[in-house]
Amino acid sequence: MSSLNPSIPSDELEAKLCERLGKLDLAAKVRLLSGADFWSLPADDSIGLRSIVFSDGPAGVRGEVGDERNPSLNLPSGSALGATWDVDVARRYGDVLGREALRKNADVVLGPTINLHRSPYGGRHFEAMAEDPLLTARLAAAYVEGIQAHGVAACPKHYVANDYEIERHTASSEVGERALRELYLAAFEDAIVEARAWVVMSAYNGVNGVTMSENDLLRDPLKTEWGFDGVVLSDWIAVKTTDASANSAQDVVMPDLLSPWGDALVEAVREGRVAESTIDEKVLRVLRLAARVGALDGVEPASRAAGEAPEPLSIVTELGAESMVLLRNADELPWSLAPASIAVIGPNAMCARSQGGGSATVVPGRVISPLEGLRQHFPDASISFDMGVPAPTEIFPLDRDLLGDPVAETPGVHVVFSAADGTVLLEEVRLSAELAWMGTMPEGATTLTMQTRYTPAITQRCDVGVAVAGHVSLSIDGETVIDRFSTAESAGSRDGGLETSDITANIFAPPVTAVPVDLVEGTPIDLVAVCDLTTAPLPMVHAIMIGMAPRSGPDELMLAEAVAAAAAAEVAVVVVGTSSRTESEGIDRTSLALPGGQDALVEAVLAANPRTVVVVNAGSPVLMPWHDRASAVLVTWFGGQRTGTALAEVLAGEREPGGRLPTTWPGDEQAVPVGPDRPVDGKVHYAEGIDIGHRAWLKQGATPAYCFGHGLGYTTWNMSDLTVPTEVVGGEPFSLSVTVRNTGDRPGKHVVQVYAARGSSEVSRPVRWLAGWSVVRADPGEAVRVEVDVPARSLAAWVDGKWWYETGAFDLLVGASVDELPLQATVVVGS
Incomplete structure (x- = not known):
């Protein structure tokens, strides 16, 4: 075995890889550049190459099959990680993912998602980290380092300017060169240049008229200026051409389904339209990746981190608390004395969103809801629960512990895939009634049948139904109660604020049909769903959920019951949030308002009980017209599978809410600088240039509900004695210090934030912009001298095709958020 470390380029390793490349004929080489199936690249025994396995999951590792029988760890989502503002936490986050990938036999984790929160309407922003390129870049690089320390490849995505879902497969992001360099490419740069990511995913969209899988940006700056020596991987079914994409710096096309390479690319090479040397370079990159992840016989993989693995669920709880942002606290939290009675209210309290919808979805073993977390943590308190409003998703997944397979007479759900002639192609017992098959359905299947026996734990009136696209029938105790055809597009928005033209919404936010049913404690009901797969919108991909949601009666009665419970309790905890039909891959929002009647619910509870804590379970900004009247407002994001545990520990004061906003939260939609910017004639114009996020709010002089960087803890802080170098050299980093x-x-935890400003400049500048930060943790009364690094690039501008360092005075403002900056000094940049 070689002692080479393939994560470090060397002439010796390259020679070994070239030797193996030389053993392959043209067809064999081209075969390595497209998927062997939905999730892996082909093996080639002739050169000792095993298959390389990819896995979705920026916030977890699904593995080749997303299956509840082999559950995945569900970490807080990307925007939650962004809210930690902590590079060390991001590295630990990556460390957990690297360990999970090894457990799941995955070689490449498709993450982190590095796209910026350009507009709060982006439906997939929960997956990305922040509105700011510097914050995103530093956290992303640490995430990559954490994963790759285990010999597992990270795959930063989606390169580049992929900040919307509508028409994402075809639209072009029209971006000026300066904004492209200073914002969208800058967010990726540290993960490539410093953390040396081994894979990068090209985006669906185009940039300035050229689709990304054919765009020169894959070569320059990625492979030239930044020195990226890894694999440029396509997003799934993104590549549509043979010659143009192969002649670009695109290296691998995924999956095997609908790939335009294969035999067509072999023919293109033989006819001279694509040079064989171009193919050789791509294959060499694949072999380099294989060496790094241990997929190449005779080459020792990249060294793997030693040390004892952290207890997975404990770290999920810790990460959940680290990311929570306390927006408002009118002397309510923490609860130094446990309340005697707590009214827990809201659909998201019963069934919290632990993760966003789409390819980021993993299947955790168990999610601790806010309701369950509070009941576990406060066993002596009287805790009631009321929905208050109907579920925005209409139904929730059925409790797995209450399901029985009536055929096998075991716990679970009986699943059968059948061919058109009735032949059974696959029969199995699953543990959940919420299932998805991503390229793993049996070929030739035309019918899917799911059967389960559900035994209610309590007597209540519920809506029972099914969520699936295509034609489905649902029977309850032998009586057909649903028989319909529907798609996400035909169903439209159920809760307002949803816009989709992407067929993937049929998988991630399928239409729901439900009927009222009176359930009796201990009395089982038999549920049978039959899907006609020939009407399903996507080949080889299907998702279905049989579910229920409590509904005591008309909306007015549900609200009145919640208000009465709040009035009778010592404190009320209202959990509001978005839904899988609001924040998901394939969806953009048309409104930032909470779906359903949740705002009216909060208003009514606030009127009934002045000690009301509002918990916001959302992955990106929502409007909160009541925020200044709640006793406390706490954002939990999509907090992972222990979100309820983390919430209870934060409310009790056993953990501090450690988060700060990574994105500006507006008070009203009229003031949002970059609104729901939809493609027009196939183009999205990034006309705002470098002014996105807090930069845009400052430029237009508008005041948001809560500004970038804001977040309260459970202690207080003072900053003093700011020291800044008198003069620095342009193009070199420097640091400042503060007590x-x-x-x-x-x-407690404090985030010292440094913003730069320049009153007079030869180029347009933001009013101020993030230039650096540092996380401080200190005991009561403790004073810490903190150094904050300011990267050289923080004061630079992209002018005439290069980085330009303007000489003269820059103001440096230091504080706790973009709007709370009590300390100021000036640094002079020399030539």
């Missing part, structure tokens, strides 16, 4: 004192009576 930070914990002036409260609890240990």
